[in-house]
Amino acid sequence: MNGLRLNVGACIYCGDSGPPLTREHVLPRGLGGNEAPDGLSNALVLQNASCQSCQKITQRIEEACLIAMMGPGRARLGLRRRDRSRNTTTAHVDRHDGSSEDREVAWEDVPGAITIPSFYEAPILTGAPIPEFPPCDYQFHVIAPASVMPEDAHRIGVSLMADSRMFARMLGKIGLGLAVARLGMQGYEPLVRELILKGSFQHGLVGGFAGTSRTDPQTTSLHTLSLVTNDGLPGRFIIAEIRLFAEFNGPTNYVVVGRWL
Numbered sequence: 479m480n481g482l483r484l485n486v487g488a489c490i491y492c493g494d495s496g497p498p499l500t501r502e503h504v505l506p507r508g509l510g511g512n513e514a515p516d517g518l519s520n521a522l523v524l525q526n527a528s529c530q531s532c533q534k535i536t537q538r539i540e541e542a543c544l545i546a547m548m549g550p551g552r553a554r555l556g557l558r559r560r561d562r563s564r565n566t567t568t569a570h571v572d573r574h575d576g577s578s579e580d581r582e583v584a585w586e587d588v589p590g591a592i593t594i595p596s597f598y599e600a601p602i603l604t605g606a607p608i609p610e611f612p613p614c615d616y617q618f619h620v621i622a623p624a625s626v627m628p629e630d631a632h633r634i635g636v637s638l639m640a641d642s643r644m645f646a647r648m649l650g651k652i653g654l655g656l657a658v659a660r661l662g663m664q665g666y667e668p669l670v671r672e673l674i675l676k677g678s679f680q681h682g683l684v685g686g687f688a689g690t691s692r693t694d695p696q697t698t699s700l701h702t703l704s705l706v707t708n709d710g711l712p713g714r715f716i717i718a719e720i721r722l723f724a725e726f727n728g729p730t731n732y733v734v735v736g737r738w739l
Contacts, residue, residue, distance in 0.1 A: 554590030600685025
């Protein structure tokens, strides 16, 4: 990713160029977005890239995904950010005597679990009918087991909420940020703004490889991000490939970010 364009000067979500504009992490900070990805010396952080109104929307999207869907796993990897003030979480404990209860335990004493939607191929690319929202499978991964089992327990678990709509919007946010970092704001039409800001799935932009025989390669990278910009793609689309928690066999999803003008 040479020649990055990180000083934007306009909101990447609505196009407003009026101040104040804030910086925007391409990958959310709660997923390690303040660290440099593999192959780069600096983090992918866009300067002057989000207005206050859009920032409030994208913050809600991130919080809905990072806490409810990935909180325990992120905690075990040291990635908690806004929610890190709590040192405990609610866990379900099954006791040896057959009884059970929900109790507060330290983050390190629960399984480091995450759940990630794995979407089917994007309808805009396949010509399939566009559903109300993208169909998907759900993958459940335990990044690390509970470090200490309570003496009275034989099993401990955590609850995760899977919101595929919000996750699709977060994928759109990451994909758009990646496109702006690589391409700037000119020369293509962004297609994901309504998906991000309004949760609109009417264009069928989000996809993946669920239900296929595709096998994602092994990697030591926590996340992998790439942008496919070949003019020869069907529809001259710009596609972001996003694989969160790739090191732990997380699925590859992609977003049709834009179209060349």
